[in-house]
Amino acid sequence: MHSRFTRRTRLAVTVLALAAAGSAPALAGTRTSVFAPIDPGVRASGMGGAYSAVGGEPTGLYWNPATLYFQDGKSLEFSYSDLYGLGTAERTFLSYGWKSVFELPRFENDRVVVTRDTESGPGYALSVQSLFLDLSEANYSELSIGAGAAWGYGDRVSVGLSLQALFVSSDFDQVSALGYNLGAGLCWRYSKHERLALAIPRLISRVFWDFESTERLPLGLNVGWTRSFTPDLLFSADLEVREGEDGLYRLAAGGEWWVLPERLAVRAGYRRLNAGLETVSVPTFGLGVRFLRLRFDYAYRVEPDALGDTHRIGLLLSI
DSSP states (O other): OOOOOHHHHHHHHHHHHHTTSSSSSOOOOOOOSSOOOOSSSSHHTTTTTTTTOOOOOOOHHHHOOOGGGGSSSEEEEEEEEEESSSSSSEEEEEEEEEEEEEEEEEEETEEEEEEEEEESOOEEEEEEEEEEESSSEEEEEEEEEEEEEEEETTTEEEEEEEEEEEEEESSHHHHHEEEEEEEEEEEOSSSSSSEEEEEEEEEEEEEETTTEEEEEEOEEEEEEEEEETTTTTEEOOOOOOETOOSSSSHHHHEEEEEEEEETTEEEEEEEEETTTEEEEEEEEEEEEEEETTTTEEEEOOOSSSSSOOOEEEEEEEEO
16 A cells, blocks of 8 residues: 555545444444444434334345335335545445235135235345445445345244345455355334344354455344334334443434324434444434435434534435
């Protein structure tokens, strides 16, 4: 690598380190940021990352693949963020999810009637996410392709698996890598309005670097809860413990209120990370605007450093 960096390059490298640490300025769990806990999905980000039990959308692939089972039909989700507002690091997500529909034949008055079961079929998702850093002298990029599936037992219990492939490239000598990550999850809808969830997002993983270094991502266990108090008001919470960290690693809580039912939602959340030597508390805010089959999402996260805050925008199209 170059022995000297411009100010723009130093900022970009700092952004990568913070992104890989999940916005914690201390020890990063991995050199890559695509596999790190960076709140995929604008709705999830606005709710503080308390999303392990919520799901029901394609980005559930990253939080807890078991929640893909609670999708309703087909949807396409896209999001973009300029990390820390510097114009140096850009992250994008594109996900497609769908729910299989079973057609059940039955006899009625000596005739065969086909009934469509829209709840019992498995749920699936495909996704592509990327991170691009403009380092002035050179560029650095990460691309991840993911797939997930969830199967249910009745309308209460679901299990899911996710698999991601990672491709890292850069203009720096030997700074490139290939990797994979297998995640698993479980979700239990123990009442009509409440769900509990367990997720292990990095169950089996490896990242192979060109400079003859191999890393395994730290194991972690997420416990999530969500409750819909009314059709328009939802609260959720997440707890995470992680290998190599003492005590609770992540605490997140958030809510969503459709002020104008099916039209306008406000979101807020709180995220607390205990990484390395410093504890970081991050408030988040968000909005959702729905028009027919299209939903526009916005999230704002206050960052605990001097680089700047992060704005995220996203679209979800119900097909």
